Amino acid sequence: MRVGYSTIFQGSGDPADDQRVYRDELALCDLAEPLGFDMIWATEHHFTSYTMCPDPLNFLCYMAGRTTNIQLGSGAVILPWHDPVRVAENVTVLDLMSEGRFIFGMGRGLGRIEFEGLGIPMDESRARFVESAEIVLRALETGVLEADGKYYQIPRRDLRPRPVKSFQNRLYAAAVSPESVKIMADVGAGILINPQKDWAEVAADMRVYRAQFRELKGIDAPAPMVTGWVCCDQDEVKARDMAQEYIATYYESVLSHYELGGRHFESTHGYEYYKQLASYIDKKGTSKVVENFINLQIWGTPQQCYERVMDIRSQVGNDGLNAVCSFSGMTREMAEANMRLFAAEVMPRLKEVPAVDFAELDQVSV
Template sequence: MATVFQNTGRIVSDRQIYLNELALADMAEPLGFESIWSVEHHFTDYTMCPDVVQFLSYMAGRTRNLKLGSMVVVLPWHDPMRVAEQISMLDQLSGGRMILGLGRGAGKVEFDGFRLDMGDSRELFVEYGEALLKGLESGVMEYAGKHYRQPATAIRPAPFKSFRGRTYAAAVSPESARIMAKLGVGLLIIPQKPWREVEKELREYNTLYREINGTNAPQPISAGWVFVDESEERARDMAMRYIGGYYRTVLDHYQFAGAHMKNQRGYEYYAKMNEKLAVYGDQKAIEFFADLQVYGTPEQVHGKILEIHRQTGNSGFVGVFSYAGMPHEEAARNVRLFARTVMPELQKFDAGAPIDRATPLPDHRFGHRFAIAAE
């Protein structure tokens, strides 16, 4: 499960949001979840977790076996040497429980706040990612690139366990997926585009990964916004209200409809989203996103998660249960019902078994054929 610390509309204080989300996070291990995740964002109500490694370090001390996932550390906003130290330290504190997720970011408000040019983000991500991943394997950070130059310097405490096979990166654009294959990392999938498009890009990524690395790519991890209720009608209503409400915050935070996205260097894929938003409007985009997520009765939620696996071959599913101003009591009920009714069935499932893709999913399950995405 993931906690994202949203304060939509500022109905309550930031302090109360933290109390609520930390209470949910404390439920993860007792309820039987295998991992806890959070995200990195800055400066707005969208997600108030500016340091995901700090949050995971806190959770490392409050848990015994729970794995700790970053979804994601946005590399262009950090000094890679400091990131390497933080990651190695968390892995030491937790006994090797970290799952490392990386990304390059797409929020203009965040790049502006850090006084960075968004146009450099792809090159920064590649250089920082190469330096970081090599450093975590060798214990020494050393790199000579266009943007990043680091003389050979030891990471202390030294990494004691390889991050290969437990490093993932968020990739929305096809260009980013190719970068991840070259870096040798798995993919973290956030459902935001038609599943057949995701499936096509995964095939291309898997082929390129094998060509470059000589081995099969790690199974991806998929995340999704979850609302489960015994009533199908209430689940649908609440999903449109809260999952739809979450996507409104995405549009506000990332400014996908903004003029800057039309010609932003390194974000050419997002210019297409800008055009589609102009054609379809916000409401269609919101409905499309909500229908890609996981909501319904326990049986429907279970089925949708297995459908996602059939499309992506993912090894795990990360659920977000509290978002868009959802009352804390509702979020806690959402988590508990999922843990009691859906999770036991999912944990019986072998995610590594061969996948039957013979029967295509009907198009109407996944809304209109346009993609609006965040990275």
């Protein structure tokens, strides 16, 4: 199993604190390669302190110059928010600068505040994502930019610098809802799983995804990657307390940023799953969904963290784990201790785990 470090640059809400957040997060990212992580991941978000990395490709170019062998992943670039020409160009430059270490993760977005702030109708996210993904992926494979679609019209142009390495085995997409999972199979991407619902439900989505991928592409789907929020401590009680405080606070920020209980999902095309989630939150209350989120994550002693990852893997068949070790106002010292312990006592065991047999997994799951 590959193990990555995922940085989210989560702020405190006070703009005066943003520079400190960046200073601390960059210091932790500098530790990822020396500690033995296989990947560094960053995601894209705008306008709030929920996650303050509006340009993950820019950040990863910086990390490419500070590292030697570690892979660099975007988790994810939100395609509907961008000109596909610039995405293809920036991805190519990053991949050339890092000598082929880039893993291209993309997504279609969820935050209304971001769609509105960037001037993109949220109703169009699904269609824009598919159209943009086709343009970008074709350009990365052929070196040619061209489109005559509903949203993007691009006269035939060469992509320069020209890509030199295929992304066919380095392509992922963030997906939570069943609608997104099916779209990602259509474009041929592996799945980046950000846990927000029971693992049994995710496992069912993955079975549908693998079947659709096989039908459309004629080959087996790549194994997914899972992002997990980590609270690791030698003391079980301290680890539990960390999870109850920091993972809970993180998910409260998710609820706020995405307005997950909002009524706007009722009239937004392509977000049917979130309409159901909003209804669930309204009935059960936010404390219930926060508790559920905590229970999906990776916390406890190193042994408990390992067992939790293996339980997740037994259900969804992931061959990668991206650990989020700094979030919700953790001090740099606490986040570093969390990261170092996970790297020293959990990660080596995970790296020994063999590849998943999906035929066996799907048979057991039925």
